[in-house]
Amino acid sequence: MNLIVAADRNWGIGCNNALLASIPGDMKYFKEHTMDKVVVMGRRTLESMPGRRGLPKRINYVLTSDPGFEAERCIIVHSENELFDALSQYDTDDVFLIGGSSIYNRYYRMCDRLYVTKIDADLGADTFITNFDEDSDYEIVSESEPVSENGVTYRFLIYEKKQD
Numbered sequence: 106m107n108l109i110v111a112a113d114r115n116w117g118i119g120c121n122n123a124l125l126a127s128i129p130g131d132m133k134y135f136k137e138h139t140m141d142k143v144v145v146m147g148r149r150t151l152e153s154m155p156g157r158r159g160l161p162k163r164i165n166y167v168l169t170s171d172p173g174f175e176a177e178r179c180i181i182v183h184s185e186n187e188l189f190d191a192l193s194q195y196d197t198d199d200v201f202l203i204g205g206s207s208i209y210n211r212y213y214r215m216c217d218r219l220y221v222t223k224i225d226a227d228l229g230a231d232t233f234i235t236n237f238d239e240d241s242d243y244e245i246v247s248e249s250e251p252v253s254e255n256g257v258t259y260r261f262l263i264y265e266k267k268q269d
């Protein structure tokens with residue numbers, strides 16, 4: 106399983122249930138990696154998306170405890186067990202956790218690969234994820250050159266779980 110996230114230098118990922126910055130290059134990177142794949146998100150992340158709809162051309166799973174919850178283009182699941190039973194039908198390389206913090210923090214250790222767009226700024230987040238640099242089970246295997254866009258500088262990092 107994979108995870109894909111954009112985080113600022115404090116590992117902040119959002120504020121007021123929205124993203125911290127609009128970065129076209131990161132949107133493109135996200136789309137390239139998740140297109141035709143399976144994406145998994147929490148209910149709050151879905152509600153932060155345009156039209157409160159699942160992403161096009163992807164299989165969207167949304168976790169919520171609300172038994173009556175519905176959303177266009179989404180498969181709704183109500184528990185961890187229901188989620189992972191459903192995901193067992195896919196190749197794990199095709200599954201991406203796409204947020205938010207409740208999903209990233211609870212399940213990142215189940216991921217072999219973490220795609221992190223690391224923004225070199227403090228963007229005043231109210232929502233944070235684990236500092237992957239402090240998890241000795243993961244190492245950076247790829248790091249792009251810095252890119253500057255819309256007043257922010259960022260790099261694409263890939264972390265992989267270390268082999269035993």
Ligand SMILES: NC(=O)c1ccc[n+]([C@@H]2O[C@H](COP(=O)([O-])OP(=O)(O)OC[C@H]3O[C@@H](n4cnc5c(N)ncnc54)[C@H](OP(=O)(O)O)[C@@H]3O)[C@@H](O)[C@H]2O)c1
Nearest residue numbers: 110111119122123124147148149150169170204205206207
């Ligand atoms: N920077 C990025 O790459 C990125 C990506 C995605 C999101 N974000 C940001 O992250 C923030 C949202 O994160 P968040 O942590 O507040 O919300 P979230 O993880 O998107 O959603 C939380 C909700 O998911 C449901 N949920 C989670 N685990 C569950 C479980 N085991 N069983 C049943 N339901 C479960 C619950 O919904 P119910 O309350 O309905 O039960 C919970 O309230 C926003 O600011 C968003 O913009 C950033």
